[in-house]
Amino acid sequence: MESVLQQINLGVVLLDHECRVVYWNDFMAINSGRSVTEVVGQSLFDLFPELPRLWVKKKIDSVLTLQNLAFTSWQQRPQLFNFSDSRPITGQGEAMYQNCTFFPVMEASATIKYVCLTVADATETAAQHLELTRLNELLQAEKEQQARLIRKLEEAQAQLLQSEKMAAIGQLAAGVAHEINNPVGYVNSNIGSLESYVKELFDLIEAYNRDLPLLQDAAFRARIEQANREQDYEFLRGDVFNLIRESREGLARVKRIVQDLRDFSHVDSTDWQMVDLHRGLDSTLNVVWNEVKFKAEVIKQYGQLPDVECIGSQLNQVFMNLIVNAAHAIESSGTIWLETGTRDEWVFVRVRDNGCGIASENLKRLFEPFFTTKPVGSGTGLGLSVSYNIVSKHHGRIEVESEPGQGTAFTVWLPVRQPSEGQEAP
Numbered sequence: 001m002e003s004v005l006q007q008i009n010l011g012v013v014l015l016d017h018e019c020r021v022v023y024w025n026d027f028m029a030i031n032s033g034r035s036v037t038e039v040v041g042q043s044l045f046d047l048f049p050e051l052p053r054l055w056v057k058k059k060i061d062s063v064l065t066l067q068n069l070a071f072t073s074w075q076q077r078p079q080l081f082n083f084s085d086s087r088p089i090t091g092q093g094e095a096m097y098q099n100c101t102f103f104p105v106m107e108a109s110a111t112i113k114y115v116c117l118t119v120a121d122a123t124e125t126a127a128q129h130l131e132l133t134r135l136n137e138l139l140q141a142e143k144e145q146q147a148r149l150i151r152k153l154e155e156a157q158a159q160l161l162q163s164e165k166m167a168a169i170g171q172l173a174a175g176v177a178h179e180i181n182n183p184v185g186y187v188n189s190n191i192g193s194l195e196s197y198v199k200e201l202f203d204l205i206e207a208y209n210r211d212l213p214l215l216q217d218a219a220f221r222a223r224i225e226q227a228n229r230e231q232d233y234e235f236l237r238g239d240v241f242n243l244i245r246e247s248r249e250g251l252a253r254v255k256r257i258v259q260d261l262r263d264f265s266h267v268d269s270t271d272w273q274m275v276d277l278h279r280g281l282d283s284t285l286n287v288v289w290n291e292v293k294f295k296a297e298v299i300k301q302y303g304q305l306p307d308v309e310c311i312g313s314q315l316n317q318v319f320m321n322l323i324v325n326a327a328h329a330i331e332s333s334g335t336i337w338l339e340t341g342t343r344d345e346w347v348f349v350r351v352r353d354n355g356c357g358i359a360s361e362n363l364k365r366l367f368e369p370f371f372t373t374k375p376v377g378s379g380t381g382l383g384l385s386v387s388y389n390i391v392s393k394h395h396g397r398i399e400v401e402s403e404p405g406q407g408t409a410f411t412v413w414l415p416v417r418q419p420s421e422g423q424e425a426p
């Protein structure tokens with residue numbers, strides 16, 4: 001037993017009540033560089049000044065009085081003794097990680113004679129453990145980076161989807177507008193001619209009627225008067241011009257809609273230009289009017305806006321998303337306010353509604369791609385995420401305020417001029 005104890009790969013030290021060394025094995029001798037004869041009778045604290053004296057003393061006292069075991073592991077205290085590690089693989093003199101135990105050693109009379117302290121080399125376990133932790137952290141960081149990438153990808157895909165959709169709608173709208181423009185053009189000019197011809201025809205009939213009393217042939221005269229009455233000539237004369245005027249108004253509206261469609265799709269410009277945002281708002285409102293008119297009264301509170309450097313068609317898309325959202329938030333009847341104004345070098349366009357409002361837990365998710373509270377099939381959840389990206393591209397920002405049950409306001413802030421390359425927005 002003596003020889004096993006001497007050679008075991010574990011430090012074993014026996015201490016008396018005064019913490020003086022009574023025994024120590026090879027492990028201790030090799031690692032401390034001191035033989036048994038050098039240390040017996042000396043205080044542990046004199047031999048190892050690095051020991052946390054108070055702490056070790058407390059452990060030893062507790063073993064002596066309570067007769068219990070005390071431990072310390074490398075995770076709490078990596079090194080109690082300044083031993084260096086002797087791992088053959090690295091060969092480097094790193095510090096040895098240690099697990100230590102204090103336990104009482106009894107005499108036959110059951111009184112405590114010694115405290116035994118064992119020191120186990122835990123460097124191998126510790127190294128593996130630490131390596132694992134490091135790898136785990138690396139993995140975690142990689143995972144987060146991947147999540148960020150996926151989010152970016154989703155956003156890009158969402159924007160692509162929506163801008164493809166918008167491009168298709170824009171092209172369709174522009175095509176339809178162009179097709180309608182031709183027939184509307186000639187109907188318009190024909191109506192003009194028609195009006196003057198009809199007027200001349202009536203002048204002619206008036207001339208005949210004026211001379212009617214001069215007719216000698218009473219029977220002939222009576223026939224003509226009879227025909228006048230049968231055709232309700234007086235009504236015809238009054239109504240024909242009303243019809244023509246109404247048709248002209250109808251045509252003017254068609255022309256307006258065609259113009260709005262063209263403005264909205266901005267077929268001619270996808271570049272940065274100085275744009276009158278009020279015009280963009282008006283044409284967008286007309287394009288989505290169908291979604292809005294049965295539900296909401298629209299109140300425009302426009303301030304003075306300078307022309308703003310932007311890509312008009314893209315901002316129209318933002319206005320459209322906000323106005324349609326506002327209309328959707330109104331269940332049966334409500335109001336949508338369109339407000340604009342300036343502050344310093346910035347302009348704002350606000351779309352405010354008194355609709356259902358937004359629950360606070362949804363507020364921070366609004367701009368995520370595919371976030372929608374609408375039933376499957378009626379909302380893709382892309383409107384706001386795309387709007388956000390467009391406004392960011394313009395170096396602007398979108399603010400949202402909402403009170404559930406009261407309404408919502410989305411405010412788009414844009415710098416009047418785009419900052420030049422490498423410059424911050426004002």
Ligand SMILES: Nc1ncnc2c1ncn2[C@@H]1O[C@H](COP(=O)(O)OP(=O)(O)OP(=O)(O)O)[C@@H](O)[C@H]1O
Pocket residue numbers: 321325326329353355356357358366371372373374378379380381382383384385408
């Ligand atoms: N004015 C508003 N009032 C109340 N809720 C709103 C308003 N605007 C947006 N929301 C909420 O934000 C969600 C996301 O809006 P977003 O425009 O991104 O997607 P969507 O309208 O659901 O779908 P779509 O892609 O067709 O626009 C909506 O589903 C709705 O819950």
Ligand SMILES: [Mg+2]
Pocket residue numbers: 321324325379382383384
């Ligand atoms: Mg929407």
